[in-house]
Amino acid sequence: MNIEQLIDYLKLNSGFNENVVSWNTVPAKDAVYSDFPDYIDNRLVEYYVSKGIVKPYSHQRAAFDHARKKNDFVVVTPTASGKTLCYNVPVIDEIIKNPESRALYIFPTKALAQDQMYELNRIVESLELKIKTYTFDGDTPANARKSIRESGHVVITNPDMLHSGILPHHTIWVKLFENLKYVVIDEVHTYRGIFGSHFCNLLRRLERVCSFYGSNPKFILCSATIANPKDHAEALTGRKMFLINESGAPSGEKNFIIYNPPVVNENLGIRQSSVKLSAELASTFIRNKITTIVFAKSRIRAEIITNYIKEKTHARLAAYRGGYLPGERRDIEHKMRSGELDGIVSTNALELGIDIGSLDAVISVGYPGSVSSLLQQFGRAGRRNSSSISLLVANSSALDQYIAENPEFLTGFPPENAVINPDNLLILLDHIKCAAFELPFSETERFAPHISTTKEILDYLESEGILKNASGKYHWMNAIYPANEVSLRSASHDNVVIVDATSANKVIGEVDLSSAPTLIHDEAIYIHQGRQFYIDKLDWERRTAFCHETDSDYYTDAECKTDIHVLADDRTMKKNSFSINYGEINIREQAMLYKKIKFRTHENIGSGKITLPEIEMHTSSFWIDFDEEYLDSFGGKANSGALLYSVGYILKNIAPVHLFCDPSDIRSISMSKSSFSLKPALFIADSSPGGSGLSAKLYDIFPDIAVFASEHISRCSCKEGCPGCIGPSAGGIEGVKKIICALLKDLSNGHNPETETLH
């Protein structure tokens, strides 16, 4: 079957069709061309013509014109629409005309940076130009760095390297900063949430350094589809941006399908496993020579699906995820591009624009948490001249079921806003430190949006002995290297490396410190490229886990104990029997034990203790304190704990859709007795240290969310609760769905801003 035949086959297959909740067809689209303008160097135009690009697409031409007018702009067009041309042409043209000019490219990953360098080098070599393009990242050899600093026209780097390798050493990058004409930032949709907030501050630092050297580079940004590209680009750069969002690129017919696996146990509301079903569908596709990429939500799922497909098809298949070492990843990318692979099973590590060519089909196993992520995954399928399939297989989780119940939510594909909160105090504090290390602050300088906030933070840092105010300038006065203490991506900067002790301590992968206690504790089973490794020892101090390869019939799943202390209750709305609050909290978390779970049957076949240090963080949180009698009145004293957990479960799963965030950006913790109010309490907290602004927003829109949650529970087809609505634990309480709906309704009425007290 070719792809068109496969689409017909699926349309006519009733077994498949009865579980399709939505099938949207986007018709094929013709190209809209424009002309190369005369102001572009002829050689460059001839190069593209020789490569078959006789005329640029309309959006590419728009980009050239904006660059010509020295405008900052953002390009938002679909995957494979030729975005790189939008910046490579103005940049190379500028350097041809003025060989002193420099450009800085920032890509979120090293892999993308490599791709870009090859692309630019191809052009430069073919034109025999003396333009030097280098990647500058952690892999750059020390002896090459000097010549990159001095002679690199285009330096391609990533945010982490800009943060800790370039900006703090700006004095040896004089050539670059004095002559910087363009800053190109691709994949800007990835700079959202905490990472985006850090990134915004990083750009503030970049601008400070540029202005010290007297340069004022223009910014060219590119993004995958998000709802607010212009606003987001402006929030990141603090500049007015022009928007280019009309793509002139052609595309084949696209089929977007949402598939909800059939219910196999009505009592428990359990559906057929999305993992298994996706693996089966992928096997069918791949057997018919339909190149397919499967996106799984976790490393473990990706590995399981890979093994399944390999068993069924003998396909040439690779698993792809973040924990792999650069060489392994490069190899997979290359094989996919050159047609040596029939399919890839990936985590979201491949969502970013890594060039693996176009595929016929995408299967997303479970909703990846945001519309823009889903669109990124779906964008992997689609060739210019043939049709493609993008398939979302919903799982049993509440969020997926919420989407399966409301497919209209996705059919128009209104992607999320990318939200950043660059003025998160902790993030701001970190970057003001880094910025002060790079160049002294003057008392009247603005870094945070307000001079007064900036000054307040600077004064605080002086009182802490980190800065010294001398004659109106704050100078760095500390032995630490602040960039090393700030991670752009998460709370913890550290990674733990995993080494195979039986194979000359070969490094097989790494995980971040905060996931280490649950993923690679002693005796855990760690899965890598479909191979299983038994963790012999996690050496916490040395950030190293030692393992050996094994062949077990189970995997491990860890459980944590969590403690919360309220540090400040900033806002409170009091009702007779409960109160709704927002404030600062301290979370302490300790991995306690792990369970051994058998593959396929998922039965629990044993457990063990985990003894690792506690992980502590401060953040912001929304919470509800309940009077004990009030809570007990809903389902009886014995069931109050389970009810609370279920309310947290549904809120945590529904809220991200309305807060425009990733489910992992917030977390729910229920406590039978809060150490603050001494009452039962439910916390919905920001996952990142210092807070991300999400729980504050939840406090404001809580009544709506409580109503949505209760409607979703009533609509859910299960009888007494399922993972798709109130979660697994409250089963067994009679009429539990009605009880929880009643509780939610009561809570939504108790939200009355007039009763609010601010502290």
Add this chain to the structure above:
Amino acid sequence: MDITQKLKLYTKPAQPSRETKEFDAASIGFHSVSGDSGNIVRKESFYSFDDIKIDEVSFKRSMKSYLSMNGFDDSIELHEILFLDLETTSLSIAAGSIPFLTGFAYFDSDMLIVEQIFIEDISREKNYLDYLLPFFANAKAVATFNGASYDVPLIKNRYMLNRVYGFPMKIPVIDILIPVRRIFKKLYESLSLGSLEKNILGFEREDDIPGFLIPDVYFSFQRSGETDRIAAVAEHNAVDIVSMIRVFSIVSSIYESASNRDFSMIDTDHMKNLASSLFAKDIDLFLDMADFLGDSILDDENLFQKFSIALKRENDYEKAVEYWKSNMTLFSLNELAKYEEHKTSNYVKALEYSETAMTLIEKNVYSENGGEIKNAARWKENFEKRIKRLKGKIGNHTS
């Protein structure tokens, strides 16, 4: 909560700072001087050649040997060298690392003049950079101890950051740590100045402030005006400079003796190290030194290998073979097998050497006297290939 309160919650509060005291340069043995470049806080000390235990005439001469043997312009005179040592707020050379005490020294009319400048007020860093600029501009070289990768780039940063132009970016840097590494490698517990003082100069400092405490002295001063330990830092810096110059005079005289073939003046261990480093640069001198060292190079596998290869390069096979035979290690057996195979075409003999090597590898020893094999697999592969090839060659000849 307001911002400051929140920040206190999120971060660990520091100890309360003490009252700031008025700074008095005299309290640390410095003077506040005003000049063309504005106010600076400075100290000047004078030393005679006797004070620093250096023979003036021979140092001026031997230094020239050092310069010419190490690729520097040997017309540079001692008084044209600026010696430099910085005390800084961190070990990094990034933008936020401040050289709060700069020590520099030069010879003038039979005296060594050590000047030290203390940055009392960081906002006046530019003053001291201005003051220092002519010293750099007039010097023909800067000499430091580990400064090629630390002190010099760091001070360049400061000029860049303060927008003071005119720093001679291409000035030659004589990094005294480089010859120190070449000559004293592996002989002492470390090659720090402290260790060199103990092992080469024959003294140990008393009441010296340890290097890791130095940034804190400045931070305390900035926070509370505490000046108690600054004089100790200045003293530490001055001793560093003098010791650096004394070490320079000693390594210079070793280079001079080597260049004059006056080998009896050089300690055997120093000579072995130095010879090793000269192998790639001056093969004649290397061979002369090896000759002088005689059998004692047999104890030094590295030197022994270099020496026999040098003989081979000079086509002195007779002597090389003699050396290899006197010390039958895997290395020697390999060289002997190569020699018999390619030079004399005595394949049987070559095979014999290779097979002897294989028995050593099987016993897992580097020579008949024992010793550990590094890269056993590579040696094995090498000899196996050679044996196979030799057997082929012997087969062809006999058939």
